[in-house]
Amino acid sequence: MYRYDEFDHQFVQERTAQFRDQANRRLSGALTEDEFRPLRLMNGLYLQLHAYMLRVAIPYGTLSSKQMRQLAYIADKWDRGYGHFTTRQNIQYNWIKLEDTADILAALAEVEMHAIQTSGNCIRNVTTDHWAGAAADEIADPRPVGELLRQWSSLHPEFSYLPRKFKIAVTGAPNDRAAVKVHDIGLRLHRNDAGAIGWEVMVGGGQGRTPMIAVTVRDFLPERELVAYIEAIMRVYNLYGRRDNKFKARIKILVHEIGAEKFKAEVEAEYARRPEQTTHVEEKELQRIAAYFAPPAFEKLSRFSPAFEEAKLLHPGFARWARNNLAAHRVDGYTIVNISLKPEGGIPGDATSDQMRLMAELAERYSHDELRVSHPQNIILPHVKKDDALAIWQALVPAELATANYGLAGDIIACPGMDYCSLATARSIPISQAISRKFADLDVQEKIGPVKINISGCINACGHHHVGHIGILGLDKKGEEFYQITLGGSSAENASIGSILGPGFAGHEVADAIEKILTTYVKLRQPGEEFLYAYRRLGPQPFKEALYAAA
Amino acid sequence: MSEVEKGQVMTANRLRDGEVVFLTRSGEWNEKIDEAVLALEPQATAALEARANEDVKATLVTGSYLFDAERVGGKIRALHMRERIRTLGPTVRLDLGKQAEGTGGAFAFKEA
Amino acid sequence: MPLLKNNAFITDSWLHLGAEDALPEGGNVTIPFSRLKNEWESLAKFPGQLGAVLSNTDHAEDVAHFLPHLALVVLPFPAFVDGRAYSIARQIRLLGYRGELRATGNILPDQFQYMTQVGFSSFEVSERFPLQSWQQASKQMSLAYQRGLYRRVGEAEVWSERHADTAPEPTPWEEQPHAG
Ligand code: HEM
Ligand code: SF4
Numbered sequence: 001m002y003r004y005d006e007f008d009h010q011f012v013q014e015r016t017a018q019f020r021d022q023a024n025r026r027l028s029g030a031l032t033e034d035e036f037r038p039l040r041l042m043n044g045l046y047l048q049l050h051a052y053m054l055r056v057a058i059p060y061g062t063l064s065s066k067q068m069r070q071l072a073y074i075a076d077k078w079d080r081g082y083g084h085f086t087t088r089q090n091i092q093y094n095w096i097k098l099e100d101t102a103d104i105l106a107a108l109a110e111v112e113m114h115a116i117q118t119s120g121n122c123i124r125n126v127t128t129d130h131w132a133g134a135a136a137d138e139i140a141d142p143r144p145v146g147e148l149l150r151q152w153s154s155l156h157p158e159f160s161y162l163p164r165k166f167k168i169a170v171t172g173a174p175n176d177r178a179a180v181k182v183h184d185i186g187l188r189l190h191r192n193d194a195g196a197i198g199w200e201v202m203v204g205g206g207q208g209r210t211p212m213i214a215v216t217v218r219d220f221l222p223e224r225e226l227v228a229y230i231e232a233i234m235r236v237y238n239l240y241g242r243r244d245n246k247f248k249a250r251i252k253i254l255v256h257e258i259g260a261e262k263f264k265a266e267v268e269a270e271y272a273r274r275p276e277q278t279t280h281v282e283e284k285e286l287q288r289i290a291a292y293f294a295p296p297a298f299e300k301l302s303r304f305s306p307a308f309e310e311a312k313l314l315h316p317g318f319a320r321w322a323r324n325n326l327a328a329h330r331v332d333g334y335t336i337v338n339i340s341l342k343p344e345g346g347i348p349g350d351a352t353s354d355q356m357r358l359m360a361e362l363a364e365r366y367s368h369d370e371l372r373v374s375h376p377q378n379i380i381l382p383h384v385k386k387d388d389a390l391a392i393w394q395a396l397v398p399a400e401l402a403t404a405n406y407g408l409a410g411d412i413i414a415c416p417g418m419d420y421c422s423l424a425t426a427r428s429i430p431i432s433q434a435i436s437r438k439f440a441d442l443d444v445q446e447k448i449g450p451v452k453i454n455i456s457g458c459i460n461a462c463g464h465h466h467v468g469h470i471g472i473l474g475l476d477k478k479g480e481e482f483y484q485i486t487l488g489g490s491s492a493e494n495a496s497i498g499s500i501l502g503p504g505f506a507g508h509e510v511a512d513a514i515e516k517i518l519t520t521y522v523k524l525r526q527p528g529e530e531f532l533y534a535y536r537r538l539g540p541q542p543f544k545e546a547l548y549a550a551a
Numbered sequence: 552m553s554e555v556e557k558g559q560v561m562t563a564n565r566l567r568d569g570e571v572v573f574l575t576r577s578g579e580w581n582e583k584i585d586e587a588v589l590a591l592e593p594q595a596t597a598a599l600e601a602r603a604n605e606d607v608k609a610t611l612v613t614g615s616y617l618f619d620a621e622r623v624g625g626k627i628r629a630l631h632m633r634e635r636i637r638t639l640g641p642t643v644r645l646d647l648g649k650q651a652e653g654t655g656g657a658f659a660f661k662e663a
Numbered sequence: 664m665p666l667l668k669n670n671a672f673i674t675d676s677w678l679h680l681g682a683e684d685a686l687p688e689g690g691n692v693t694i695p696f697s698r699l700k701n702e703w704e705s706l707a708k709f710p711g712q713l714g715a716v717l718s719n720t721d722h723a724e725d726v727a728h729f730l731p732h733l734a735l736v737v738l739p740f741p742a743f744v745d746g747r748a749y750s751i752a753r754q755i756r757l758l759g760y761r762g763e764l765r766a767t768g769n770i771l772p773d774q775f776q777y778m779t780q781v782g783f784s785s786f787e788v789s790e791r792f793p794l795q796s797w798q799q800a801s802k803q804m805s806l807a808y809q810r811g812l813y814r815r816v817g818e819a820e821v822w823s824e825r826h827a828d829t830a831p832e833p834t835p836w837e838e839q840p841h842a843g
Contacts (some may be wrong), residue, residue, distance in 0.1 A: 049568035051569035157777035161746025419641035
């Protein structure tokens with residue numbers, strides 16, 4: 001894991017002091033709210049429905065046990081004993097006081113964390129594959145580049161007042177778990193025939209009210225050119241992105257309006273203007289960072305773990321959890337543990353401080369002191385010996401953290417919606433709770449197989465509804481909440497935007513509708529065909545009939 | 552049946568801690584909606600707005616606005632779900648927010 | 664409006680002409696960029712110093728041709744959240760411009776350090792903020808991760824410091840003592 005050196009420490013400390021001063025000036029009236037808002041947002045502080053909300057960055061989703069414990073401490077001391085893990089590898093606290101915020105930032109700085117640029121029209125927390133460094137299909141660990149970009153984007157003087165927010169995601173594996181094609185910039189690692197590493201650079205993806213899939217502007221950019229090239233993209237966006245209408249201000253609109261070819265030409269022209277010699281230091285820096293991400297000292301184990309196999313025979317509950325929540329690790333004898341933050345009827349992504357401390361302890365004992373926050377709002381122990389899986393499961397069960405639904409219908413992504421969010425047009429959490437209760441029977445979930453159900457409480461799409469296999473969007477119809485269903489979205493390497501199926505539903509009808517859709521799928525699927533592929537083969541018609549024909 | 556009056560309530564967030572507050576008859580900000588003034592005619596809403604703007608300038612509160620509400624049996628309730636959630640707390644965490652702190656007012660969300 | 668330069672409020676020695684105003688005999692004058700382009704043939708013979716007032720939709724490469732003849736470039740921030748001028752400033756500095764680069768419009772102490780880092784050297788600011796608020800704002804962050812920025816004594820670029828052994832020749836404009 002990356003560790004701060006004296007520069008990084010000094011940087012976040014100065015930044016915290018700067019924010020303390022800004023907050024004091026606001027409280028004294030020296031700054032107006034209009035002047036203060038962008039400043040607090042650039043430190044992750046929103047004003048939400050009930051109070052201030054603080055969004056803390058978990059860069060590229062990686063956390064140590066100590067950091068997770070500090071998040072729990074913050075939840076207890078300054079919030080209400082819990083936090084919400086988000087799809088962008090952040091954690092949000094919902095009951096924060098402005099007058100406490102600088103102290104919280106100082107507590108974060110103690111454990112090498114911050115809330116810098118988790119909001120505002122600047123470059124946001126860089127996200128990546130939550131299985132980075134552990135996944136069996138990975139070409140190389142993308143996190144060094146994530147850290148490089150974290151540093152480079154922090155308080156970038158040129159790119160702190162962009163037309164709109166800017167999100168970068170990085171993946172080092174062919175199976176995209178980081179949704180890179182729906183980010184402003186998506187980076188995907190490739191290895192060429194000569195064995196060299198290069199990055200595919202994709203630009204202009206995004207969700208919100210105009211969802212778009214990113215276009216590739218470079219197929220194979222040498223690693224040492226990444227920072228300079230991204231700066232060229234940012235400059236073109238900063239200069240030409242629209243500022244007249246905030247709904248048209250994301251880079252995707254610029255790419256779309258001037259066309260991918262013209263956009264690419266602008267970027268290449270800007271890149272060509274750059275002084276060449278800037279790359280050596282970046283290259284050195286990347287090497288320095290990469291050393292921190294050297295794999296932990298794995299033991300040499302056999303692929304087959306008798307203890308693990310025996311435990312599965314003894315405990316059917318464990319066997320099910322092992323089947324659904326463990327993933328292939330690149331090292332023999334190890335596994336990736338996916339802890340579901342989606343208990344039946346629970347609030348997706350929420351964890352209490354006690355749960356955080358338990359997960360921290362398990363990571364310390366069994367996972368080389370490392371945890372990950374995943375984009376589908378779960379927590380991951382990346383490096384676990386198969387031999388230890390049973391002990392972990394047994395510790396998770398009493399904490400309601402052992403739900404065996406990873407990647408299944410109960411593993412729902414949901415934004416906070418109207419229960420917390422001031423922009424919402426409808427609630428999203430109660431919908432996810434109703435669906436999760438409807439599919440409480442894990443046998444049923446397993447029979448249905450992998451499916452992504454994503455729920456947003458408004459068109460901003462924080463709950464990724466556009467790219468859910470099944471997406472649910474909460475809207476307001478004459479003062480009543482109602483919900484639109486889309487099918488066929490995906491945020492993976494086969495990315496696509498879902499299509500609206502038909503008229504929307506009242507809140508209490510949604511879970512039934514989802515059940516009908518999934519029953520129809522089970523009836524019509526071919527052997528082994530996952531929901532997304534069945535939908536792509538069948539089209540919307542059978543699902544429309546199931547939902548609307550009878551009425 | 553008790554009389555129902557419809558009108559508007561002025562709300563904002565207290566600047567220093569973000570707490571949701573409502574403007575009362577005495578021109579103070581209070582955490583309970585039941586203490587709020589329900590403005591029934593334009594003159595009254597204009598007075599609330601003037602008062603709120605002053606307090607925004609004085610950095611007591613921020614983000615003030617009026618919302619539609621009704622008085623039923625002497626108690627005030629927001630008309631729209633969003634404002635109800637603001638006056639009570641999250642519908643999915645009845646243990647949190649004003650509803651749990653006894654400042655939510657007379658109306659409540661039911662257990663799901 | 665006070666003009667902030669080299670940590671002090673000074674009086675503006677420039678005359679700012681509009682699109683139609685007659686040229687004086689000499690002295691320091693700024694001209695809107697569109698007029699500068701159109702009337703360059705006669706302006707090139709102006710005996711005093713020339714400056715250009717850009718808008719933040721002007722392209723740096725269009726300005727490039729005139730830069731060697733300019734002693735002042737003025738770039739506006741119509742709103743403090745409109746960040747286009749940061750990029751134009753960097754482009755103009757990358758084109759080799761060494762003269763005064765002035766920020767006007769909606770400028771707050773909280774953006775001041777970013778502006779100096781991208782190469783602004785003078786600032787038309789509001790009376791609302793006393794000199795000391797600018798001096799304080801300019802000292803808040805002593806480190807930057809980005810390279811190739813303008814900096815002042817006591818400010819460092821983290822990556823260059825970490826790799827001082829391999830850092831290439833500094834770009835020429837880094838050596839400039841910083842104003843502001
Ligand atoms: C509660 C406070 C939140 C506010 C005010 C908020 C605001 C917004 C807005 C305005 C957009 C649309 C941006 C655009 O289209 O230009 C957006 C998009 C998004 N937000 Fe949030 N959000 C909040 C919470 C969250 C949470 C909890 C998550 C994660 C679960 C999240 C993740 C995202 C993602 C992934 C997108 C779509 C990506 C994209 O814009 O392309 N946000 N948010
Ligand atoms: S999708 Fe809408 S309701 Fe949900 S968190 Fe984002 S802004 Fe709020």
